[in-house]
Amino acid sequence: MIRVILPQHLRTLAHAGSEVQLEVDGAVTQRSVLDALEARYPMLRGTIRDQVTRERRPFLRFFACEEDLSHELPDAPLPDAVTSGKEPFLIIGAIAGG
Amino acid sequence: MSKVRVLVGTRKGAFVLTADGKREKWEVSGPHFAGWEMYHVKGSPADPNRLYASQSSGWFGQIIQRSDDGGKTWHQPGTPPGEPPAPGPPKAASNKFVYDASDETGKPLTTHQWYDGTQHPWEFKRVWHMEPSLTDPDTVYAGVEDAAIFRSTDGGENWKELSGLRGHGTGPKWQPGAGGMCLHTIILDPSNPQRMWIAISAAGAFRTDDGGKSWKPINRGLYSKYIPNPTAEVGHCVHHVAMNPSRPGVLFMQKHWDVMRSDDAGDSWQKISGNLPTDFGFVIDVHAHEPETIYVVPIKSDAEHFVLDGKLRVFRSRTGGNEWEALTNGLPQRDCYVNVLRDAMAVDSLDKCGIYFGTSGGQVYASADAGDSWVPIVRDLPGVLSVEVQTLP
Numbered sequence: 001m002i003r004v005i006l007p008q009h010l011r012t013l014a015h016a017g018s019e020v021q022l023e024v025d026g027a028v029t030q031r032s033v034l035d036a037l038e039a040r041y042p043m044l045r046g047t048i049r050d051q052v053t054r055e056r057r058p059f060l061r062f063f064a065c066e067e068d069l070s071h072e073l074p075d076a077p078l079p080d081a082v083t084s085g086k087e088p089f090l091i092i093g094a095i096a097g098g
Numbered sequence: 099m100s101k102v103r104v105l106v107g108t109r110k111g112a113f114v115l116t117a118d119g120k121r122e123k124w125e126v127s128g129p130h131f132a133g134w135e136m137y138h139v140k141g142s143p144a145d146p147n148r149l150y151a152s153q154s155s156g157w158f159g160q161i162i163q164r165s166d167d168g169g170k171t172w173h174q175p176g177t178p179p180g181e182p183p184a185p186g187p188p189k190a191a192s193n194k195f196v197y198d199a200s201d202e203t204g205k206p207l208t209t210h211q212w213y214d215g216t217q218h219p220w221e222f223k224r225v226w227h228m229e230p231s232l233t234d235p236d237t238v239y240a241g242v243e244d245a246a247i248f249r250s251t252d253g254g255e256n257w258k259e260l261s262g263l264r265g266h267g268t269g270p271k272w273q274p275g276a277g278g279m280c281l282h283t284i285i286l287d288p289s290n291p292q293r294m295w296i297a298i299s300a301a302g303a304f305r306t307d308d309g310g311k312s313w314k315p316i317n318r319g320l321y322s323k324y325i326p327n328p329t330a331e332v333g334h335c336v337h338h339v340a341m342n343p344s345r346p347g348v349l350f351m352q353k354h355w356d357v358m359r360s361d362d363a364g365d366s367w368q369k370i371s372g373n374l375p376t377d378f379g380f381v382i383d384v385h386a387h388e389p390e391t392i393y394v395v396p397i398k399s400d401a402e403h404f405v406l407d408g409k410l411r412v413f414r415s416r417t418g419g420n421e422w423e424a425l426t427n428g429l430p431q432r433d434c435y436v437n438v439l440r441d442a443m444a445v446d447s448l449d450k451c452g453i454y455f456g457t458s459g460g461q462v463y464a465s466a467d468a469g470d471s472w473v474p475i476v477r478d479l480p481g482v483l484s485v486e487v488q489t490l491p
Contacts, residue, residue, distance in 0.1 A: 009133060009158055013174070043177045047158040051194040059157040093157045 002033055003088035010048070010091070014041040019088060028083040030062060031074040048091060063090040101490040102446050103168065104454055105149065106462055107136035110480035112151055114169045117475075121452055121466040124475045130172065131163065138227050138441055141168075141488045145235035150254060152225035152240070160224050162192040162240075162254050175254035192254050195222045195242055198261035207264045210244065211273040220244045220264070227441060229284035233291075241281035245272060245298040249310065260310035263296070268315055268332040275299035275335045275354075276400075282440055283339045287346045295349065295364060300325075300335035303351065305364050319360075319367030320353060337380045338440040342389035350392050350419070352382040352440070357394055359419050370419025376406055381443040385468060386451045390418040393445075393453060393469060395438040403458075404435040412455070414469050428472035429463065436461070441484035448489055456482025 002022045011018055022036040038045045049056055054074075056062070061070040065079045065087050081087035104115040111129030130136075134153045142148040147168045153161040163172045175192040197220050198207060212218035223243040231237035236253040246264050248257040272279060283297035294310065297303045302317040320334045327333075335354035342348065347363040350370075355378050358367040371377035376396045385391035392415050398406045405411065410429040413422040436457035446452035453465045460479035463472045 007157075009155065013158075013161065043161075043174045045191060046160065046193045050159075051191065052196055057157065057159060 001085045002028060002036070002082065003085055004033065004037055005088045005090045007091060007093045009093075010044055013043050013047065016041065021085075027075075028078050029075050030069065030072065030078065030089075033078065033089055034074075059094045061092050061094055063092060064088070100448055102448065102452060103141070103146075103488045103490055104444070104462065104464070104475070105139040105141065105169070105484075105486040105488070106456055106479065106482060107139050107151070107441075107484035108456075108460070108480040108482050109135055112136040112139050112153075113476070113479060115462065115475050119448055121446075121448075121464060124464075126476055127169065129480075130169070131161075134161070135224075136483065137224060138484045138486075140228050140230060140486045142230035142235040142238075143232050144230070146488050146490055148230070148235040148253075150228040150230060150238050152228055154224040160193045160195065160222070162225070164192075164254050175250075175252075176256075191256060195225070195240070195246075195248055195257050196259070197222065197246060197264070198259045203261050203265050207261060207269060210269055210279065211271060213274060217270060220246070223278060226280045226282045227284055229286060232286050232288055239284050239286075239294075241284050241296060243278045243280040244274075245279045245281040245301060247281055247284065247296055247310070260306075262306070262311050263304060263313045266313045268301070271330075271332050272298060272301035273333065283336070285339060285341050285349075288343045289346045293346075293363075295339060295341075297336040297339045297351075299337065300333060300354075302332045302334040303336050303339060303349075303364055316360075316364030317367070318365065319369075320358065321356070321369075322354065324354070338382050340383045340392070342384040342386070345389045348389065350382050350384060352379050352394055354378065354400060357382065357419065370415070372415070372420030372422055374413055374422050379438075380440040381438050381455060383443045383445050383453070386445050386447040387449065388416070388451075388468075391416045391468070392419065393443065394422075395443070395455065397437060403437045405437075408433050408435060410434045410436060410457070412453070412465075412469055412472075425465075425469045425472070427470060428465075428474075439483055441486075442482050444485050444487040446487045446489045452487065454485050454487050456485045458482065 024036045100119040106113040111132040113128035117124045137152045139151040149165040151163040164175045165172045209217035225240045227241040229239040240248045285295040287293035292309045304313045306313045322334045325333045337352045339351045349360045351358040357371045360367045379397045409431045412425040415422045436459040443455040451468045456462045458481045462475045465472045
């Protein structure tokens with residue numbers, strides 16, 4: 001079970017709590033986690049990754065295990081602690097003004 | 099008794115203001131979509147309970163919201179309201195605005211002019227304006243930044259570009275205004291479903307006579323001294339265009355500077371600024387029952403986006419332009435430095451005609467007597483981006 005922490009505005013859109021839990025088939029990567037997240041919550045499509053390019057939106061960042069994974073390749077494996085469910089995968093809005 | 103519902107988009111959420119036909123006591127609902135920029139909220143003329151809203155954020159991009167109950171509840175088209183849908187591929191993509199890049203039509207659509215004069219690819223940023231069809235609640239148009247027009251025929255679930263606009267030939271000459279390169283005005287002709295008008299900052303006004311397949315610039319008579327060729331076919335920073343539905347083809351325009359009118363569906367324009375103290379501004383609208391009565395809110399200049407002399411004044415012309423009177427009763431006449439943005443004025447169709455506008459300072463003012471007197475419905479909303487009004491039975 002993969003744990004994902006969403007920023008407040010995306011929780012509201014998804015009608016979800018701060019943490020959602022996902023089943024991910026196969027390798028656990030940024031891409032597979034986000035694919036599973038968008039499949040379960042299609043209202044989030046386009047809000048984390050661009051609808052066309054599927055690239056991370058520029059003002060969002062991905063963290064896990066106190067590391068910034070924003071610039072890792074989307075198919076790189078996520079840390080074991082994320083795969084095991086011990087640590088969450090965090091989607092965070094970059095801090096920028098009001 | 100009739101009612102009115104005022105739909106207000108702000109920088110931090112949407113608000114719905116309702117009153118009976120007297121327009122004296124108001125109920126305020128909101129914020130809806132708190133924390134998000136709500137560029138526009140508009141109701142369907144064919145079904146007043148059907149509302150469309152453009153919700154956007156620099157972090158999370160574009161969202162389209164729809165209400166089928168007059169704003170009580172909302173959902174993203176294609177997703178069930180109130181709860182997550184069943185697992186599986188999403189059936190819709192209500193926030194997927196993809197520019198036409200087909201082999202057949204893509205080549206002339208590739209770039210527009212950037213601020214520095216170089217060519218720049220089209221990049222979707224947000225929906226500025228939503229214009230529901232006059233006859234079909236499920237058909238709605240979206241004016242977007244970078245400038246293009248999209249249409250949905252399934253209640254906002256899926257969008258397709260009317261690419262004849264960007265592709266008709268002048269697209270590479272369009273350039274962004276200070277607020278971005280936005281398509282902000284869409285006017286549908288009630289007498290001719292094949293005809294509509296749009297306006298873009300900074301490209302100008304355009305018209306289609308074949309339902310959106312082909313378009314042509316309609317900027318003859320506009321003079322913009324801030325562009326290399328002041329009478330160019332395109333490049334004019336048109337801020338807003340308004341039309342009284344009873345007289346399709348008579349158009350009123352607030353350009354960057356200059357207030358203009360056209361009596362031939364935009365084929366030619368004449369300046370009607372007349373005795374306005376400044377003719378820079380954003381909003382313009384037309385009285386619901388008197389098609390020669392028009393309203394503007396003059397702004398000091400393109401460098402100072404607030405009202406002149408610290409006085410919030412709506413100017414009304416009862417002669418179709420040139421002769422203007424200041425309307426000040428109930429509006430602040432000292433120490434006021436707000437702006438009124440291009441989509442932030444609307445008129446109801448009651449008798450007497452109600453006029454509404456919202457300010458960058460978060461006030462929404464209403465006049466129940468065609469502008470003779472004004473009262474604030476609310477004073478302290480976030481900065482207002484748009485105001486629309488529905489007249490309900």
